[in-house]
Amino acid sequence: MPSLPDMNATNVEELALRAAEQQHHDPHVQNVDLKPAFFDWLCRMGDNALIAGHRLSEWCGKGPALEEDIALANTALDLIGHAQMWLGLAAEVEDESRDADKLAYLRDAMRFRNVQLLELPRGDIGETLMRQFLFDAWHHAMLSRLTDSSSPRVAEIAAKALKEVHYHLERSSDLVIRLGDGSEESHRRMDAALALYWPYTGELFESDGVDKAVIAEGIAPDPEDLRATWDETVGEVLREATLEVPEAKGHVHTGGRSGRHTEHLGFLLAEMQFLQRAYPGASW
Amino acid sequence: MLDTLPSEAEIWDWLSEVEDPEIPVISVVDLGIVREVRWEGETLVVAVTPTYSGCPAVAVINFAIESHLREKGVESIRLERRLSPPWTTQWLSDEGREKLRNYGIAPPIEGTGTPDQRAQRVARLEGRSSLDVACPRCGSLHTERVSQFGSTPCKAAWRCRDCLEPFDYFKCI
Numbered sequence: 001m002p003s004l005p006d007m008n009a010t011n012v013e014e015l016a017l018r019a020a021e022q023q024h025h026d027p028h029v030q031n032v033d034l035k036p037a038f039f040d041w042l043c044r045m046g047d048n049a050l051i052a053g054h055r056l057s058e059w060c061g062k063g064p065a066l067e068e069d070i071a072l073a074n075t076a077l078d079l080i081g082h083a084q085m086w087l088g089l090a091a092e093v094e095d096e097s098r099d100a101d102k103l104a105y106l107r108d109a110m111r112f113r114n115v116q117l118l119e120l121p122r123g124d125i126g127e128t129l130m131r132q133f134l135f136d137a138w139h140h141a142m143l144s145r146l147t148d149s150s151s152p153r154v155a156e157i158a159a160k161a162l163k164e165v166h167y168h169l170e171r172s173s174d175l176v177i178r179l180g181d182g183s184e185e186s187h188r189r190m191d192a193a194l195a196l197y198w199p200y201t202g203e204l205f206e207s208d209g210v211d212k213a214v215i216a217e218g219i220a221p222d223p224e225d226l227r228a229t230w231d232e233t234v235g236e237v238l239r240e241a242t243l244e245v246p247e248a249k250g251h252v253h254t255g256g257r258s259g260r261h262t263e264h265l266g267f268l269l270a271e272m273q274f275l276q277r278a279y280p281g282a283s284w
Numbered sequence: 285m286l287d288t289l290p291s292e293a294e295i296w297d298w299l300s301e302v303e304d305p306e307i308p309v310i311s312v313v314d315l316g317i318v319r320e321v322r323w324e325g326e327t328l329v330v331a332v333t334p335t336y337s338g339c340p341a342v343a344v345i346n347f348a349i350e351s352h353l354r355e356k357g358v359e360s361i362r363l364e365r366r367l368s369p370p371w372t373t374q375w376l377s378d379e380g381r382e383k384l385r386n387y388g389i390a391p392p393i394e395g396t397g398t399p400d401q402r403a404q405r406v407a408r409l410e411g412r413s414s415l416d417v418a419c420p421r422c423g424s425l426h427t428e429r430v431s432q433f434g435s436t437p438c439k440a441a442w443r444c445r446d447c448l449e450p451f452d453y454f455k456c457i
Contacts, residue, residue, distance in 0.1 A: 053338075067441065071433035078437065081338025085367070156368035160337055163370055163457045164437075171432055 028151045028219060029093055037213035039094045040113060041220060043103070044210075044257055046086030047114035049161075050104055051265070052135055053079030054272050055122050064125050071171060075132070078164040085157045105276035109265045116256040117200035119265040123193065126179055126186065130193035133172035134234065138204045140169045141229040142221070150218030173237045180241025187242065194243055202252030204230075210257075286357040295321045295328065295353070302352045305344045306436050309387040312345060316375025319366050327360040328353065333371045336437035336457075373438075373456045385420045390442065390453040393417060417453050419444035429453070 028034060056076035063069025087100035118135060122128045143165055146158035179186040205223045207215070214220045231248075238245050255261070275282055290298075299321070300313040312318050312332075320331040330349060334342050346363050353361055373392040376384075381391035393415055416425050424446035432455065434441040439452040 067431035067433070070435070070441075071431055074433040074437050077338035077340070078336060079338070081334075081336065085337060152368075156370075160334075160367050160370040163372075164336060167432060167455075167457075 026151055026153045028217060029089075029153060031217075034213060034217060035093060035095075037210045038217075038219070039090050040210045041214045042086050042090035042093060044113040046083045046090055046100075046103070047112050048118055048135075048139075049079045049086060050083035051112070051114040051118045051268065052132070053077070053083060054268060055118065056128070056132070058122050059125075059128065068125070072128075075168050075171070078161075078168070082157070082161045082164075085160070089153055089157065101276075105273045109261050109269055110259040112256070112261065112265060112269075113259065114256050114265075115200070115203045116253050116262050117197060117203065119256065119262060119268060120197070120200070121264055123196075124189065126189040127193040127196065129172055129175045129179065130190060131197050132168070133176045133237065134197055134201055135204075136165060136169040136172045137230050137233040137237075138201075138226060140165050141226040141233070142223075145221040145226065149220065154219055169233075173233075176237055176243075177241045180238070180243045190241065191243055194238070194246065198246045199251050200253045203254040203256060206252075206254060206257065208258065289323055289326070289328075290356070290358070292321050292323070295330075295358075298353060298356050299330070299349065302345075302348050305341050305348065307384070307387065307389065309383045310380045312349060314377045314380030314383065316377065316380075317345070317371060318349075320364075324362075327362055328358050329362050329364055331364040331366040333366045335371050339437050341436075371457070373454065376454070384454060388420050388451055389439065390417050390420045390451060392454045392456045394456060417442055419447060419449065420451055421449050422447040 028038060031038070053076045056072050056079065059069065059072040060076070061069065063072055083104065084100045087103045091098045091100060091103055117131065120131070123131075140162070143158045143162040147155055147162060149155040149158065176190065180190040181187070182190075205227050207223050211220070211223060215222050235245050253262075256265075296313065296318075299318055300311045302312045304310050304312060304315050307315075315335070317333050317335060318330060319333050320329070322329050330353075332342075332346060332349065350361055350363060374394055376392065384391045415429075417427050417429075418425055419427050422444060424444055426445045427442055428445060430441040430443050430450065432440050434452050434455075438454060438457070440455045441450065442453045443450045
């Protein structure tokens with residue numbers, strides 16, 4: 001059987017050390033011309049992590065088994081940690097006296113930049129795991145490329161997050177296989193989950209002016225360049241899970257990256273932002 | 285109030301008295317999260333790196349470091365968050381590993397973070413372990429992984445098939 005190329009990043013340490021050497025000065029952070037695009041792009045990374053993390057955290061105390069409950073909460077925690085790093089850097093780039101918390105808790109839905117895939121309701125555990133797997137495969141490919149970013153600040157966040165996402169992808173792959181190639185009922189549900197989320201995956205590979213600006217600076221890869229790795233990981237795991245890989249071409253639900261969201265995001269934010277909206281500035 | 289600024293070596297000694305809040309048998313120095321200690325004029329700068337991005341212990345650790353150094357008489361302290369290079373379990377001291385084992389947590393087995401993922405997955409799905417993790421209580425290698433995610437972000441849940449005790453394994457990262 002073939003190996004999963006994107007999970008074989010044996011040079012993570014080396015990439016991380018290289019990123020460390022260049023850490024101290026990051027000309028992109030103060031580049032005024034780049035600011036609007038860099039800020040938006042950082043919000044996209046941060047919001048993907050934040051919204052994915054929030055959806056997973058909804059399982060806390062409700063997981064189908066104790067081990068699963070713990071794993072979902074741990075993964076949520078990692079992702080919320082990533083959101084803090086990305087949004088913290090976004091706030092620094094923006095330079096308008098906001099911080100990661102203000103960006104997370106005081107923006108309205110149309111200011112969020114996550115892909116629509118991640119804001120959809122958590123569904124049953126099969127749906128949650130399928131969505132997580134489709135995202136983890138992209139996330140792993142993206143972070144692997146970002147460890148080579150021309151921005152040392154971006155590279156160091158990516159190197160840190162990648163180590164954790166490695167475990168996320170391992171877990172979600174295992175479980176998609178176990179459930180897809182499981183009982184008749186689990187197979188049926190995973191098949192339905194795949195059909196539900198597939199049309200939302202195309203947005204992960206789209207690009208617009210924001211992407212073009214950060215690609216031109218060598219900060220981030222062209223999202224389309226991640227597709228081959230993603231296709232390979234997803235194809236192999238789905239085949240092992242005895243699930244049929246859907247047609248590559250088809251309708252794509254899109255818009256989240258530029259602030260056009262499904263109705264679900266507003267409800268999510270109403271819960272996530274409640275405390276800061278009701279009691280502005282409240283802290284522990 | 286100190287008459288002269290303590291040496292960096294002295295600061296490291298003091299820091300080795302600061303316990304990790306989740307695993308109180310090892311210090312923040314054993315854990316390898318203190319990356320640098322230096323004086324900038326009269327201000328002591330301590331660079332600390334998080335184990336996991338979302339680790340909730342970070343705030344508690346920073347508070348413990350700062351308050352311990354203040355007790356020792358250091359007045360001006362700045363804690364710096366350092367992300368790079370990212371924390372790795374390779375930075376756990378040998379002494380720290382022994383302390384973990386005695387506390388009932390199997391220390392990480394290096395080199396198991398990223399090798400042949402494919403073989404590892406096959407082993408996992410067949411219910412075998414691709415790692416020889418010794419039970420910290422009875423020393424048996426007849427152990428199995430229950431879950432890759434455990435009671436804190438840095439640990440996995442394991443079980444000994446001989447003495448039947450569940451235990452934590454400090455996973456490689």
